[in-house]
Amino acid sequence: MTFMQQTSSINVSSEIGTLKRLLIHSPDGGIGKVVPGKFKEWLYDDTVHLAQMRREYNEYIKLLLYFLDPEKIPYILECEKKQVNQKQADCFKPDNPAYFNSDKVLETQFLLTQILKNEALRQRIISGVCAWEGCSFATERTLQTITDAAELAKVLITGVLHNKDKSIKEFVFAPVPNFIFTRDIGITINDHLLLSNAATAARERENLLMKFISFYYLFEGNEDKLIEISESSDFFLLDENEQKDFKTSVEGGDVMMIAPNHLLIGVSERTTPSAADEVIHKIFANNKTGIEKITVIKIPHHRAVMHIDTVFTHVRKDTWVLFGKFSERVGQERNDKQFAYYRYLLDKDYVPEHESIEIFRFYKPIAETYQPGKDYLTDISDKVKGLESLLRSISIEDFGIAESDVKIIYSGNNVFPHDEREQWTDSCNLLALKNGVVVGYDRNEETFKGFMANGFTVIKVGELLKKFENNELTPAEVKDTLIVLPSAELSRARGGAHCMSMPLLREKI
C-alpha cells in the first residue's frame, strides 16, 4: 500500500490550521563537520555544538509528538529514562531500530531508509547521488556494498563513510548541514507539493533526496501532484550574465500557503524572479492546485533576511509577527516624527529597506481557463501599501477579521537594537501548531513583550511538557500561546521552528 492509501495523507491550505502531519530532519552528524572556512559556502555563521543542538531539537520533537502523535509519548519517555546517561537516547536516532517511527512526525532520513530497502531504487538513488556529487566509480561501488538501508541513508546525508569496525572515516561528499530546515525543500499547496530548486550548491543534494522521497514514498502513485520547477530549455545557451538574471531557484522559506486559495511567494536572495514567474504559470495552469491569488513580495537580498519567513509569519487569524524595519507603517511613523531630509541628500540609489519592498498580486479565478499569454497582474495599491498592510489585508479578506482587530507583533517589540538582534535569531520565524499556538526560540525575550501585551502566554517548552506529563494540561487546552524552545545552538544554524518544519497536513481553517 502506498503512503497516500494508508493515511489521510497530505493537504495544507493555511499556515495556522491545526497541524496534523509534518516532515522534519533531526540534526545529523554532517552538522558536526562544518568548519569556519566553509561558513559562507555552506550557509552557516558559526560552528555548532552538535550534542547540545540535539538536546534542544529533541525537546522540539517531544512537543510535536504531544500535539500530533501523543500515543508515542509513553514510549519516548520510557526510552529517555532508560538511557539518561547516553548522549542521545536511541528512540531519537532515525537510523536506530528503536526510532520512534511516527506517521505524523515524519523524518527525511527515516523515509529515505524505507525507500532504500527496495533494491531497484537503491541502485537508482546511489547512482543519482553519485552522478550529482561527481564521485568516483570506486566510491559508487563502495556505496553499493552497503546493504543496511539505514546505514546507507546516513552516508547519503552526512557524506561520511565509516569502515566496518567504525574506525576509519572517509568523506565521500560534503555534508548537507541545512537539511534540518525541511521547510526549504518543498511546499505543500493544498494536496500538491511544489519541489524546491535550491539557490546554492550547498543545498542541492537536499532537493535531490527530497525528490526521491516525494516520488517514491509520499506521492507514490500520485506523482501528478508534484510540481517541479526548472530553468527554461534555452537557459543553457545564455551567456553568463544572462544566466544570472534567468536562474530559476525557489526555496520553501519563500513560499507560504497563506489561505485556501492564496499563495505568497517571496523574491529574495534565494528565490529568483524567473522562479516566481514559472511558479505562477504552473499554478495557474493547473486548476487542481486550488490557487486563485498569488502575491509576490520582493524583499532586499541579504543574509539576515534570506527568505520571507525570516521577516514575518502568521500566528493567529488576526495576528502576525513582523520585522518592524520592513513595515511601511513603522517607517512612516518614524518619518512623521522627524522628517528625514538626509534622504534628499544621500546617494540617489539609497532606499530605506521597507520602501524597497515591492508587492505584486496576480489573480486568476478557478473557473477561468488559463491563457499563457494573458497578464494576470491586478492592482491592489489602494489597500496594500507595503508588507504590513498586506498582512492586514490577508486577515481581513481571507480570514474575515475586522480591520480594527488585526494585531501586528514586532520583532524585539520594535525597539532598536533588539528588533534586529532578535530577527537575526528568528523571532519572526514561528511554526503554528494551531491557530494562535506557535513555536519559537527562548532567546528572543524582547519579542515576548509584544506577545504578552496582546494576551498571549509565553512558556518554555520544558515547563509545558512537564504540565502535560503531570496531566495538569492537555495540548487541546493550550490556547493563544508562544511555546519557546531552548535555542543556544539551534539558532546558530540560522533558522527557527518555521524553517525546521515542512507541514504536510493541516486541518482546514
Ligand SMILES: NC(=[NH2+])NCCC[C@H](N)C(=O)O
Ligand atoms: N526557511 C528558512 N528561513 N530557512 C533558513 C535556512 C538557514 C540555512 N542556514 C540557510 O542559510 O539556508
